[in-house]
Amino acid sequence: MEPNVSTPSQIMHVAIVGAGIGGLTCTIACRRRNENLKVTVFERSAEVLPLGAGIHIPPNAGRVLAHLGLLEKVMKEGAGYQLDHFNLRRYENGHILAAKPVRERVTREYGAEWIATHRGDYQGVLLSEAKQLGAEIVTGAEVIDVEQSQSSRQVVALKDGRRFEADVVIGADGLWSSLREIVLGHPFSPTETGDLAYRGIFPRDKLLSLGNENINRIVEKLDIDVWLGPGKHAVFYPLRNKTEYNLILIVADDLAKGVKMAPSSLEEMVAYFNGWDPILDKWTKGPIALLGDATHPTLPYQGQGAAMAVEDGAVLGLLLAQSLEKGLPADPVEKRDYLAALLRLYQDLRKRRTETNVAGAVDTQHYYHLPDGEEQRQRDAELAVLAGDGWLGKCSFNWGDAEYQRSLLGFDVIADSKEKFEEWWVASQKAGANHGGF
Template identity: 60%
Template sequence: MNNQHKPLQNGLHVVVVGAGIGGLACAIACRRANPPLPVTVVERAPEILTIGAGIHIPPNACRVVSSLGLLDKLKQAGGYQVKGFTLRRYQNGNVLVEKPMGMRMKTEYGAEWLAIHRGDYQGVLLEAAREAGADILTNAEVIGIAEGIGESFGKHMVVLKDGKSLVADVVVGADGLWSGVRELVLGRSFPPVETGDLAYRGTFTREHLKSFKNERIDQLMEAENVQVWLGPGRHAVFYPLRNKTEYNLVLLVGDDLPEGVRTSQGSLEEMAANFEGWDPILNTIISCLKSALKWKLLHFKELDQWTKGVIALLGDASHPTLPYQGQGAAMAVEDGAILALLLSRLQNQGISDVPDQRNQQLSDLLLLYQDLRKRRTEVNVAGAVDTRHYYHLSDGDEQICRDKELASLPDSAWQGPCSFNWGDAEYQKSLLGFDGLADAERTFDEWSRKKSRQANI
């Protein structure tokens, strides 16, 4: 077929569908393997636009980007170490508790907690993927995956909308919440469902905030903290970006969009009315937003399977989550790096030249990847739902108990239990301190030894 993109002759050829943060992390990790894995990233958009607002790189993800040699580049691109996480009462902005972060993250969990503009994060990953030798195709929409024939027998064909196709040994579905690859894996339509929440989000300049000449706003501007106002059924998140030249604001409220409507332009008056009676300082900050675009928050029940033969899913294609733990992109980055590690280990161990045996080896490996990732991401998805509950408590007994428990956390030096996972030391250690790459190395070795024993029986 003249319209096929040929794989490189040496090494497993990996086709990554989607050039988001998880897909690019997977591509970089594949190219940084020894020896590098040939990678093609296909993105359906005509160009990869590095847009968006703020995003977190918590310690578990920071450990991964460090392993890829990208930590300094992310800091040069505006990523900074978050110094603290401040929870505030909605009515007056009074501090409920302030969690110290900064270097404590490195001491406790082995890596820093960064905040960065999403566009800057994706831009660093995109540049790194290209520099590492990944082939990145835009305006390339995947419409099917088929078994190869002729000279491509034993491989798989990733079929594009323009009629071209790519020959692949492994296909990675990193195509997000509305993943088409997910439907190929499951063999049926599987659209996401509504969570009951929607978000307003945006950024604005330092000059805009300075113009208010308000001492409390000036203090918030200078703090390298994530500020969160908690209130009945909603919350607000504010923190600096790009060396405090810009500021990020996210407003999470109840979803009032019609079913099936994913985004809609709301009014600034309606947006502000959601926070009537809240901290006047927050309301002043809200007035900086010049767009009231509503984003419906969606997810779905955990999948029974993430893989089908030599196809595997990662990130939002397999485990979308509410954004309330800062872990959506982080889990996708873990997925991508771990999948690349496993493929590299298998390639170095040796892969059969017999097509059926080769595909079985790859299929078994992808099931191992699923086993490694599925439980961890399900715990994160459930944890984000739990965070939502505690963030959105109405005034009353449960809210009073929450606030009292939060206020007591500094007395334990953040080492004790807490009903709310945000303050629970054991939960945070398992979430943020987990070394997914080291765990994958150990698990691959055990899996490989077991396979070897079975082969010798």
Template identity: 40%
Template sequence: MEIIIVGAGLGGLTCAIACRRFIPDAHVTVLERAPEAREVGAGIQIPPNGTAVLKQLDLLSRVLERGSVVRHVDFRRYADGRILRSMPFGEDVVEEFGVPWVIIHRQDFHQVLLDEAGRLGVEIRLNAEVTDVVFDAPEVILASGERVAGDVIVGADGLHSRIRDIVLDKPTRPQETGDLAYRATIKRTELEALNDPAIHELCAQTSVTSWLGPDKHSIFYPVRNGEEFNLVLLRPDNLDTGVRRVQGDVEEMTESYTGWDERLTKLISCVSAVTKWKLTHLPQLETWTRGPVALLGDACHPTLPYQAQGAAMAVEDGFALGKLLGLLHTSLQAVSTDEPTISPQSPLHEYILRILEVYEGIRRPRTTRTVQAAVGNRRVFHVPDGVGQVIRDFVLGYAGVTWKSDWTYGLFSGRMKRMLRHDLAGDCEREFKGVVKSLLID
């Protein structure tokens, strides 16, 4: 099986790894238009549904070598820093979900995936920009004019996906959400130079701290074994229409958070450089697949960063697609057994089309719920001062991610469980059995 993946991001590399794991003799090619395969950004959270996938791919231990297990998540009031709720994570999360909640630098996470893809023999081609797809062949056409043929083509080329436009046969431009994010990293030595006990206390914990305020919130946590710290500040968008990312103005960022908790303003004072990102999203697409081409990750369901699920959903997509193609491969190889299998006389192309339909059927409902939940979190995090804020703070004071820490009688943890504990491999296997039966009948 020849598999072409367009885009060497987190989702694309996970898909490549899963394909090689589940189809050992597959030839997997990743086409990356950039001159080097790397991630842009700073810290990233990997919740249990993401680390569960990494565990199944035997990558969790390597991710933990570069990342850290979140011990607790603290929500603070923006004005005085008062803790609204400190949610225990650590062993409670492992006990409930079987795997930890991890924080890591995005580049370190990407490097783990890149190294594993290389070890498994995935061919990664740089400066390989895809400009078109020939569905009948099938093959992709590069900017150089070269044509690369494959049985399956995966569009993992991000929010501004070229493959998405080709699949939908029309341009699709992300819509502005009205929010932007300042993203910065701060070295531990710079924070220690403040000689501030409150800052020292923040830095001594392997935790995620979030300040919630009207129309804004901010997030702070350690990366790279505590030698650096990730700081993200989210606020209303003031970038020009169409501008995606610019070098941020530290003075503007500082003024935006005047009147906030002194701890946060001191953290901001240590920022020397910041990137300013416009937050955008897509309306729900009418389809993710066309012929032997499928989309994954931000190419089909980008989400706001208000639930720590963007990368996890892309990783789940990549795993699901690799798993389903692997099940197809195994079924075709098992024609000599007594178990029901797909007839090898039918063209591989037709089977792949059915598999991609199953992939979309499995992934679309889950990712749609996740995107909608992130929008809901935006409203909860950014409640203006007043009655709504008092109610939010009261309810949050009893909430917990795990059943053990949730004092809302499962109201909060039940919703989280649906997202964080997910038998993705089981879903793939169950749906594939239905495909086998239908193909045998056909």
């Protein structure tokens, strides 16, 4: 028996909770692929502001942006730039342990550039594109529940009393996701990792005014520099065409449990890095899915948090668009069940990769923060010979292991998802024929 499907002209309504990088990427992927995919984005904030600091767009995310026709816009409108080198430095004196070439090597080996930009500029480009493609952005919209209507659609309930129906609901509301708790049916706060970050952006002229030759030299480069040390590390790289510079200092978390942010002082921050390189003094009710930090929050050590959200959003958009093009079940209950099965495919496609990234970030944390001693000396010795092997050899530390980096940065999530969807679609059609429907 052939499954009863709708005509290709049917409209599917997707509700996305959260206008961050992952949610907006999903929005764009939906709208660019199929104009019958109506997308409404619900953002809790009254306005989507260009907040944040520096952010990396590694090759796996850059490949997605290129597929969506956004990479050039991010480079131009978001003042993104390609890195030259990724340097790991000795904490106490800034001695370079390894200088991994990035620009030509990354493009050659992984098929896309490695870009650095400002998170606010990046998000601004995505927001502008989403609006231009006809997505509806609803601000001041705090989602408090998702229910199922009598028509078997999902009902998004807002705190202010407004209610919206949708076929699919996507939770892209970040680390402190309310959708995660709605899906699970109970509170589920993220587990604290033990890390605390000091972040700052510095104008170029302020840095140059210090009159420090070492600072002047590092400011002129298109590199990312990471100082590795006992229990903490520091990261520095340029933004916005080298007019601003991003500094992140990671130390042990001494805040009270549940506290996300607290006032500090320059003296306290500097004290953490006493004795370091002097340059540093100065993740169902129905078709509901989660993406990005709402489902797989990660430590920042591989620069892949936003990249994984971009991959999630692109995969979701691709799966939803391809399903609509194939034709959805006409019966509301069958349609709901079909979409729920499609989102299980999404989960299967993303679970292993995002788990690998989370584990890899934990591993990188370990190697970044080694105390002085035998293991630290072994790490430094391994890093010292990587260039001689053309960055193609093995390394205990995943940062230097060619096979690990290739699997992380060279993976084509779009091609893989297209292939897996077609396999799933054929299987679902056979199941529908055998069982009288989806």
